[in-house]
Amino acid sequence: MALEFVSGFIVSSLLQELVDKIKASAADTIGLAYHSDVEDELKQLEATYVKIQSMLDNVDGRDLISSNWHQKWVADIRRACYETEDFTEGLNLEILEKGDAGFPWSYWTKWGLSSKIRELQRNLLHLINPPYHFFVKTPGFCDARHLGVDKEPMIVPDDESFQRKQDKESIIRLLLQSSSSSVVLIAGMFGVGKTALAQVVKNDSSIQSHFDHRLWVPVSGDFNLMKVLCSMILDLQLEQIKEARSIYSPPFPEQQYTRLFMGLCKERRILIVLDDLCNFVKPQDWEDFQSLLLDPSCVFAVLITTRNPRVSSIVASLSRSTTASYYLQQMSDEDCGLILQKKADIAAVNKRTRCGKNMSAVVAVQIAEKFCKGLPLVANMIGNRLSLKQEHSLSTMLQKDLWCMPEFREQIFPAFRLNYSDLSFFLKNCFPYFSLFPKEYVYRKDDLARLWLAEGYIKPQFSGFQYSDCSEYAILEELANHYFDDVLSQSILQIYHPFDQEAHVYKMHEFVHRYSQFIGSDMYIQLDEQFVGAFSSSTSQMLNSADITTRYRNCRHLSLLCPSIARPLWKDIERHSEGLRTILSLSEHISVGQVSYTLFLKLQSLRVLNLSGTDISELPESLGKLKHLRLLDVSKTDIQEFPASITDLHMLQFLKADQCPLLLQLPKKTRKLFHLLHLRLTSRV
DSSP: OOOOOSSSOOHHHHHHHHHHHHHHHOOSHHHHHHHHHHHHHHHHHHHHHHHHHHHHHTOOHHHHHHOHHHHHHHHHHHHHHHHHHHHHHHHHHHHHHHHHHHSOOOHHHHHHHHHHHHHHHHHHHHHHSTTSOOOOOOTTOOOGGGSSGGGSOOOOOSOTTOHHHHHHHHHHHHHHSOSSOEEEEEEOOTTSSHHHHHHHHHTOHHHHHHOSEEEEEEEEEEOOHHHHHHHHHHHTTOGGGTTOSOTTSOSSOHHHHHHHHHHHHTTOEEEEEEEEEEEOSSHHHHHHHHHHHTOTTSEEEEEEEESOHHHHHHHHHHOOSEEEEEEOOOOOHHHHHHHHHHHHHHHHTOTTOOOOSOOOHHHHHHHIIIIITTOHHHHHHHHHHHTTSOHHHHHHHTTSOGGGOHHHHHHHHHHTTOOGGGSOHHHHHHHHHGGGSOTTOOEEHHHHHHHHHHHTOOOTTOTTOOOSOOSHHHHHHHHHHHHHHHHHHTTSSEEEOTTOOSSOEEEOOHHHHHHHHHHHGGGEEEEOHHHHHHHHHHHHTTOOOHHHHHHHHHOOEEEEOSSBOOHHHHHHHHHHOTTOOEEEEOSSSBBOOOOOTTHHHHOTTOSEEEOTTBOOOOOOGGGGGOTTOOEEEOTTSOOOBOOGGGGGOTTOOEEEETTOTTOOBOOTTGGGOTTOOEEEEOOOO
8 A cells, every 4th residue: 555645754665564574584483473463553553544644635724824723733643653654664774784583573572563553553543533633625625715816906006116017018018029929928926916917918008909819818727738729719709619518628629629729810919828827747738839829820929927937948948939038026015015005095985985094105115014025915915904994003003913813814825825735745744844944044956855855755656757867866866856846836935046146046935934834833943042042031030941841842843043052952852852853053153062972862763963054073972873864964063073883874865064174084984874875075164
């Protein structure tokens, strides 16, 4: 039975591997008898895991942003799954190291295995049964309250400096300047106003006078040639297909539809708007479509809106027509303020409006700066709500926290189409992982890929993906690139190029980052100055620090973002965070002091240990106890040598010691690191 993963690890395949090894290690009939009990218990654990996986996959994303209860339930499931992974992988590593014959299959071994399996089973069953059994989202379910938010007509203030007015004029020039067929793409993240801008362009008087027909095709997904053709033909009201039952099941062959379409377009100028084109599953479809655009009997212009940067590159590489990409930037606070003012002006003349005066420019900009974050979608959304309020009420609104308004949270995230239940199994894991990083963090593709690999989010067993290389690292790298494209296509990250550097770096919008924090809950903790200050305060005042201790116990991923971490805090983490998987340094010049020998004896579930930029000068020999460790990064430190026990890290994939001027050599027998994929060592500062 193939089991997709909740936290990045395919438990089912490993359970079957354990069952096979347990059978192989049974030396006699008595051994077979009690080993079969363990086999049955493992199969029951697998069945429970499958059931809880299906429940988690169908959790309604709205519940995760509005209900602390649901957030806790999902986090508890992830933790229970992590414990199952740690147990199964740890046992598998032990058998691998000692061999089937060398593993001590005694009565006590069997009793200990059965006891642990039953404990894991109880933990999972507890989360399946009431009171944890919530109503979950039915596949295909849709809430009409959250639809159409981004379909409102764009508000275009009369101010000549208004950014979108300039954007509109630039795009119109691109569409009109070519005497032959052309393709223009409007690319950008959700909420930045691509669809609304395309509507304004389509309805502009110069476009209306230039084109004989203007066709709007709501793709809202992958490009499909037949769907696009049928939609355009229906829009042109061809009499030949008025009796067709469905545009998705055409009664004629594809070639006949092509002839019908081209016959109607002959000797005419046609504008085709493909709205929200996400991807090309079959690039041949686009090649066939753009071959229509080259017909000399007519002139086509195609306007595409997309949130996926790859769409622009695919169109540019495959098209034989003139192609231009227009990347839509976020709005300035002043422009978002103009939209809010325009909304207020409209509301002021409405007889049902209680407000008798317009919103002032100062208040509008203040609201835009605090709430909109450069997104006209949000400006329209809160403008509808705030335009009915009195001036003093608007000022009071500025004192509130946007994220404390459930009605706003429940509107904005579905408008971004970032519903947890709709994310792929990979995004369900990597998306909350972004909550470890600060809001303005600059991401690099290679660094993210290595973290995903080390955490177990990327597996070669990914179904439906064809590998072009047989080497292990090439396969993993190719799959990491595939996943990264998925992240970009969902507008989770955007390309960031302050100085037009050659290597792309990426940033995350504040709203998207906040959503990652909602679905990440208390499994992901940032040790920032605020958190460290709260810990120090509770310690110095001898207050009850149970809340902080509970957060450690629940935490599985930890990032270091503060200038200094005191030893008492490390000891508290050591005592209460046995299941910790990640220690990730994300700042430079962090003072952590000497790493204690006992720390790694307690945190044996670590997959990622990144102490780069800290003041460490050595690592204890207990480092070799981290059997699950995949990534070790000590860059920009004064470390002089690695402990000899590093060669016991048989699962280590990435070792990085960049800019370590005092590091002289690696320990002997590094050849024992047979899973090592990437080694980077430099001594220059």
